[in-house]
Every structure is written in structure tokens, then in C-alpha cells.
Amino acid sequence: MSTIQETIHLMGRQARAAAYQLAQLSSEEKNTILRAMAAAIREATPELLEANAKDLAAGKEKGLSSAMLDRLKLDESRIEAMAAGIDQVATLPDPVGQVMEKWTRPNGIEIEQIRVPIGTIGIIYESRPNVTADAAVLCFKTGNATILRGGSEAIHSNVAIAKALGKAGAPEHAIQLIPFTDRESVAALAGMDQWLDLIIPRGGKGLIETVVSLARMPVIKHYDGICHLYADKAADFNMAITLTVNSKTQKCGVCNALETLLIHRDIAEAFLPNVAAALREKNVQLRGCERTISILGGRDRSPQRSGECAENESAQEGLGDPTLGTHSHSILTDRPEVGPCLQVIPATEEDWSTEYLDLILSIKIVDSLEEAVSHINQYGSHHTDTIVTADQAAAEQFLRSVDSACVFHNVSTRFADGGEFGFGAEIGISTDKLHARGPMGLRELTSYQYRVRGNGQVRG
Amino acid sequence: MSTIQETIHLMGRQARAAAYQLAQLSSEEKNTILRAMAAAIREATPELLEANAKDLAAGKEKGLSSAMLDRLKLDESRIEAMAAGIDQVATLPDPVGQVMEKWTRPNGIEIEQIRVPIGTIGIIYESRPNVTADAAVLCFKTGNATILRGGSEAIHSNVAIAKALGKAGAPEHAIQLIPFTDRESVAALAGMDQWLDLIIPRGGKGLIETVVSLARMPVIKHYDGICHLYADKAADFNMAITLTVNSKTQKCGVCNALETLLIHRDIAEAFLPNVAAALREKNVQLRGCERTISILGGRDRSPQRSGECAENESAQEGLGDPTLGTHSHSILTDRPEVGPCLQVIPATEEDWSTEYLDLILSIKIVDSLEEAVSHINQYGSHHTDTIVTADQAAAEQFLRSVDSACVFHNVSTRFADGGEFGFGAEIGISTDKLHARGPMGLRELTSYQYRVRGNGQVRG
Numbered sequence: 001m002s003t004i005q006e007t008i009h010l011m012g013r014q015a016r017a018a019a020y021q022l023a024q025l026s027s028e029e030k031n032t033i034l035r036a037m038a039a040a041i042r043e044a045t046p047e048l049l050e051a052n053a054k055d056l057a058a059g060k061e062k063g064l065s066s067a068m069l070d071r072l073k074l075d076e077s078r079i080e081a082m083a084a085g086i087d088q089v090a091t092l093p094d095p096v097g098q099v100m101e102k103w104t105r106p107n108g109i110e111i112e113q114i115r116v117p118i119g120t121i122g123i124i125y126e127s128r129p130n131v132t133a134d135a136a137v138l139c140f141k142t143g144n145a146t147i148l149r150g151g152s153e154a155i156h157s158n159v160a161i162a163k164a165l166g167k168a169g170a171p172e173h174a175i176q177l178i179p180f181t182d183r184e185s186v187a188a189l190a191g192m193d194q195w196l197d198l199i200i201p202r203g204g205k206g207l208i209e210t211v212v213s214l215a216r217m218p219v220i221k222h223y224d225g226i227c228h229l230y231a232d233k234a235a236d237f238n239m240a241i242t243l244t245v246n247s248k249t250q251k252c253g254v255c256n257a258l259e260t261l262l263i264h265r266d267i268a269e270a271f272l273p274n275v276a277a278a279l280r281e282k283n284v285q286l287r288g289c290e291r292t293i294s295i296l297g298g299r300d301r302s303p304q305r306s307g308e309c310a311e312n313e314s315a316q317e318g319l320g321d322p323t324l325g326t327h328s329h330s331i332l333t334d335r336p337e338v339g340p341c342l343q344v345i346p347a348t349e350e351d352w353s354t355e356y357l358d359l360i361l362s363i364k365i366v367d368s369l370e371e372a373v374s375h376i377n378q379y380g381s382h383h384t385d386t387i388v389t390a391d392q393a394a395a396e397q398f399l400r401s402v403d404s405a406c407v408f409h410n411v412s413t414r415f416a417d418g419g420e421f422g423f424g425a426e427i428g429i430s431t432d433k434l435h436a437r438g439p440m441g442l443r444e445l446t447s448y449q450y451r452v453r454g455n456g457q458v459r460g
Numbered sequence: 461m462s463t464i465q466e467t468i469h470l471m472g473r474q475a476r477a478a479a480y481q482l483a484q485l486s487s488e489e490k491n492t493i494l495r496a497m498a499a500a501i502r503e504a505t506p507e508l509l510e511a512n513a514k515d516l517a518a519g520k521e522k523g524l525s526s527a528m529l530d531r532l533k534l535d536e537s538r539i540e541a542m543a544a545g546i547d548q549v550a551t552l553p554d555p556v557g558q559v560m561e562k563w564t565r566p567n568g569i570e571i572e573q574i575r576v577p578i579g580t581i582g583i584i585y586e587s588r589p590n591v592t593a594d595a596a597v598l599c600f601k602t603g604n605a606t607i608l609r610g611g612s613e614a615i616h617s618n619v620a621i622a623k624a625l626g627k628a629g630a631p632e633h634a635i636q637l638i639p640f641t642d643r644e645s646v647a648a649l650a651g652m653d654q655w656l657d658l659i660i661p662r663g664g665k666g667l668i669e670t671v672v673s674l675a676r677m678p679v680i681k682h683y684d685g686i687c688h689l690y691a692d693k694a695a696d697f698n699m700a701i702t703l704t705v706n707s708k709t710q711k712c713g714v715c716n717a718l719e720t721l722l723i724h725r726d727i728a729e730a731f732l733p734n735v736a737a738a739l740r741e742k743n744v745q746l747r748g749c750e751r752t753i754s755i756l757g758g759r760d761r762s763p764q765r766s767g768e769c770a771e772n773e774s775a776q777e778g779l780g781d782p783t784l785g786t787h788s789h790s791i792l793t794d795r796p797e798v799g800p801c802l803q804v805i806p807a808t809e810e811d812w813s814t815e816y817l818d819l820i821l822s823i824k825i826v827d828s829l830e831e832a833v834s835h836i837n838q839y840g841s842h843h844t845d846t847i848v849t850a851d852q853a854a855a856e857q858f859l860r861s862v863d864s865a866c867v868f869h870n871v872s873t874r875f876a877d878g879g880e881f882g883f884g885a886e887i888g889i890s891t892d893k894l895h896a897r898g899p900m901g902l903r904e905l906t907s908y909q910y911r912v913r914g915n916g917q918v919r920g
Contacts, residue, residue, distance in 0.1 A: 024861065109871055118894070119893060197894070216672055218894040242916060250920075401484065403483070405910065409913045410915050410916055410917075411913070415914075415917065420565070422565055434658060434895040434907065437909065438910050449867060451867050452871050454870045455870055456696075458702055458703060
């Protein structure tokens, strides 16, 4: 074993021991420590700013973009937001210990299914330092020990945050930060399934892919959101326009933003010009199928500007935000040029499976609800899809047939969010189907255990 | 891509299409098809016997042990049991469509969390042909499409069973059997996470390890059961003896059988001779810690006989049985010689983490309940552990502190079983903590989806 492997395996063993202690803490004890963590973060503000300054200087030297530097940056208000987020987690109900089900068998044995911590969780994330605190406290609240492995750009900030959290009286090794930022440490973490029960990668597709191919333990993935809105033939036009514009533009750099609009052919001629006008007002670039272009008129496909997505690159997202750590930057490599777009670009096959994360929308006219559903199931990412219709039967058919974590009727896709669902906090939005699907709250950071009580029963 | 890969990827694509059809079937439609499957199996009895005869002949030629041949064998009563198992699955409640939770947000959106099929499931299993039917029908009942990959020894039987199931009117490609039995087909299956949502290996540790290292999709593992019984200082001796004997000997070749007995030092002198006598009466070989030997007397460690575990190698286990496909054969390589054992063999470090699956029991005296718990958490397999005590506080401490899927108080370990839990059917006992832990019934073969209904809500 290399030194890095040895260090990380030792951290794994320590995390397991800490997890057994954490599992014994009462909710009150955990909340007291959480409030102490928030206080320690506030108290460490000078140290955090100092450490962050080192990261920022190194980042500038490395030539990081201004958007990257902004994501990396801590200031007093961001540090306060981090602390306030921790205080808020302390107020949330603790899922650990909840009885999920309870029944008695004919032979008299009593069976209880009880929520317990998962145990030990590895979090691998990229540049934003606040993830260090956010992920660690959500895991702590649910009685899990964490091993954090952040990106190299934020290493000084991450170390300082972890150090502050460590002063709050949590069991030793409850929260550990890996001091290495190379790839070998990811491989070591992903390989030690004897010590780590779960790994959550928080970042771009490349990072997730790497973790998936290396990990021996379960991985909860937060892949793309290629979200659809289907305007049914029985759609209320005003509602369909409002929901399309909100889903696409209220915040376009996030995984629950709209990427493709599907329109029933019966309403296309009447509806398309209106929705296109509303979208153009918000500087949304449109990419359409042939029929869309025949209605709206088209132009050649060439580099072209989409409007600025105001919140796209600057958001320092935190616990209250659905997109914690994921998908907050544009994926476009050929950054469009300036100038609003009045014509529709022909959509290519690739457009239907592209998460733009920008003010771009693909539009397709479909012949039926069935075609809309199969388009979504084929090209979508099984994240969030919505139907706009006044026809209840059509709505129910859509909800039943679309294979996505969140299926909506007459609601903006932007509601696919732990906060909006009322979960209080969110670790991400899972695109997996096992264990956790869709918005993940505290409950999804727990496992369960069967506790069975009897009076000497044996099997005959 | 090789031919094998291409074939398996095509099967994956077909399974996905079938899954969308399966998800639309009502419980009644599925149950009708299940009853037709049972009838088709009964009707195909001559073909199944003929195919099985080929496998048996090939197995004899290959020199399979008589135990292996017995596991492979189909006869009329086993075929009838397979069909009856399918009929029984048709009578069970369907978890798909169940509303898990439902709530309304202040903005009026209504959120429903609903059980839906997982989608597509790969099952990789070893010699016993009945798994073909058992696994396929449990997945079918829950609306999942399956791709089955059985062992080479049973290939003719498996093909015949799958063919019979295919005559019952299920959507095309709902149940597919891979016609290859080489390792490349396992790799191809485990690699295609675009088509397969879950993989369940059903067999020995080697098979599970292989799948874990290859799989890109979630794997639900059914590893060893190194189960403990802790006789607390407040244990009722008679109950502790009865439960120890039942847990160890009622069926010793299964994952919920007892492997290690822990005894509180305060009762060791009085309790040990009694429990040892009861175990010896059942021909159980004892391996003890130093203190155990100082009380019972010991002998050198050398090859030695344990009693025959009557049901160890002959059981043709089916849907009603907890150990479907796993752990049904002895792992001992140095098969003990004949003759009952009257002395205790010194236990080595390895004994504490060995799943004997035979009439062998390791015994350790501990100083405290805490030591029992940490021994279990360190050496056990987090499967099933039981405490025998009249002290309620001690029992609750044990249940809270042991990190296992099933923790029992005054109950035989043999109750860790889907049937005994009342699940009706069982796909296995998961030693994982994510998605499914402990006995897995139909519910654990489902995922969920959030269905949200509104009237035009947007995010501000």
C-alpha cells in the first residue's frame, strides 16, 4: 500500500469507529454539537478568510476563470450563510430512531423496522468550499461519519472549515477531510468498501463517471437534468407559457431547469408563436424540429448568442439551494456571441439529449401524448418532466408513463427541489432508482434495521 | 463489440422496452399472467425433465459431486413446487402503485410518493434451475423486466423453464435468459448501466465479488451470515440453551444459522457445561476461546468431525425458503473426519470471522455486554445477531448498538427470513445498507417516483 492508501484506510477505520459512537448520540446531543459547529464557523471567520485568500491567490495564478474564482470565494456573508445553514439543520427533525413499521407475527415475535444511520459516507466534491460544511453537517445530523475529499483549488479553505467544525465536540473522526487532492486518493476511497458504506460524488459528469467506475460500495449519483415540459392539446395556453418561461429562465444553470419543450401538433400553430415571443423576451435561444421551424421560421445553425443567464455562474449555493455543488456552470464550449436571436436554429439529434444549463431551449412538435412520453423516456435523464393540460385523464396517463424521479402536472420543473418539497435540507437530487430517487433529504441519508423482540421463540 | 456483448446489449434494450410495458400492467393483469406461467410450467413437465436429464448427464460426466447433482436435479415434485410457488406469488399484494406518502405544500402543490417498478434487473446465479422461475416471477410481479444469467451446469433446464414462462402472455422480452454461460457475458451484463438498473448476484462469495468489481449499476449483495447469540449475565439458562441449539442446528447450512456464541463471564461457569452438553447431543463441534477451554477442557486443533448437518446439502430451496440460492453448501475444505467431538478445539482468530455453514460453533466468553457488541460489530457480517437476557435495559442497549440488519432479543437467529417476517416471498437477505437491508420481499424490488399536481404554480 502506498502512503496515500494507508492514510485513507486509516481514516476509514477511524470513521467506522466514530460511526458507532455517532449512532448512540441522541438528537439533542447532535443538535447541541451542530449549534456549536455553527458558532465555531462564525468564530473562525478570520482564519477562513485567510485560508481562502491563499486559495484565491493560487487560483488566480493558475488562471481560473472569474466564475470559478467566484465559486471558490468566501466572504463574511458567505461564511455567515454557512453558519446559519448549520443552525437550521439543528432545527430539523432527526429521522434516526423513527419507527417505519411495526407488526406482530402469529408466533408472538414483534418486528420493528427502525431508521438508523447508514454508517460511513464518503463525499467527493469539486471547487466550492461551503460543500465541506454542508455535506458534513447533513451526514452528522443523521449520525453518519464522513470522509470528505474536496478539490485542490479549495484545499486551504476546506482544511480551515473542517478544523473549525472539529472544535464543536463531535466524536473524534466524525468528520475527516482527506489532505490529498490527487486522483489516487479518490481511487483509495472508492476501493475501501470495508470501511465506507456509501460514496456521493458532488460535481460534474466526469467526476461522477470516475467514481462509478472505481467504487466498490454503493454510489448515489446526481447526473444531468434534461427536463421536459409537454404542452398537451388540452393545455391552457397562458399557463403553458408561464410554466415554460419559469421552468426555463427562473434559473437556467441548474438541473431542474427546462431543456426541451414538446408541443402537441393540434395546438402548435396557435401556441408556438406566443410561447416563442415570451421566451425571446427573456433572450432564450430556440432550437426547433422541422415542424417548429416551418411555423416560426428558421435559420442556419451557427454560433450565436443566447441571453445571459443571470444566476448561472455567480451563485454560491448552500444548504437552502437545490443544486448544491452540481451543474452550476455552463457546459457550452462555443460560447454564443452577443445579440438576441429572432430565428429558430434547426435542432440536431444531439440537442434532444443535451443539458444546456443556459438560455437555450429545444422545441419539438409531437403527434400525441404517447410520442411525448416516449421522447422523454428515450432522450431525457429521468429527472423531472411536466405536462400542462386541462385533461385529467391525459395528465394521469403522463404521470404513470414517464419514467422519471419527478413527474409533474401543471407545475414548473423548478419545484423538483428538496426545499420546495419541504425536506428542510437537501444533499442533492438523485437520478438513481435505488435507495434514493429525486430530491434527497435527511431521511435518504439513513438506512434501517429490523429489531425483533420475543420470549424464546424457535423455528420448528 | 463482440457478438456476446452485442447480443446482451440488444437484450438490455429489449428489456428496457418491456419494462415500460410492464409498468403499465394492472396487478390483476400481472396475476393472470403469473397463473398462466404456473400452468405453463406444469404443462412443460416432460420437456423440463428431458432438458434436466441432459444437464444431469453432463454434470455426471464433469464429475459434479452428488450434492451438486442433487441441487441441479428436477423431478415432478420439484417442478410442481416451482409452479405452486408462482401461483402463490400471484396471491401476494402488489406493492406497485402504493402511495408511500402524500402531502400538500403551502403553495397548493400536492406531492405523492408512489411505489413504481425499478425497471430492469439482472440476476446472475449458479447451479439451481428453480432460481430461473423464482427470480423471474418476483421481478415480474413487481413490474420489472429481468435478464437472467444462470450457471453452465443448468443451461438446458434454464432454457426450458424460460421457454415455458414465455408462453404465458407476458409482454415480449419481459423475461430473457442469456444463452451464454461464460464470464464475458457477466462482464457485458455488469457493464451496461444504460439498460440495467440493478444487478443481483445469487450465489457464493466469489460470484458476488466478481459482480461487485465489474458492475457499473447498483448491486444488491447477499453476503455471509456470521450470526451471533449473546447469552447475557441476566439470561434465562433454559431459554439461552434452547435458542442456541435452535439457531445452530435447526438448519445449519444457511446464512441465518448461528456461528458464534458469546457468553457473559458471570454466567460462564454455570452456563457453559449445560449449553455444551446440549450442543454435543446434536453433534456440534465446539471451538472455544481460552477461558471456554479452561472451563470445558480442550484439545489440539486437528482435522476432526462435526456432525452431519442433515439439511445442509440436499435442500432444493425455493420461494418459501429464506436461503434461495445462497450458502447452501459447506465451505469446509478439510472435511472433518467421523466421530463426535467431546473436547473443545482452541479457536483461532480466523474462527471469529468464519461462516461455518456446518455443525461447528465458536464460543467466546466476554467481560461485558459492550465487549459482546464490539466483538459482533468487528467480526460479524452485519446480518443477524441476538441477545438472550431477562434484563430489558441490556436488551435495548444491545439492539441499539449492534450494527446488523436484524437484531433480536430472546429469539432464534433462524427467524431472519422473509417468510418468517411475513413478506410472503423473498428474493434474499441483503447484507447491504442501501435500498434494501435484511430480508428482501416484493417491496424491496420497487423504486418510487414523486407525482406532483398543481394548477400553474411557478417559482418566484
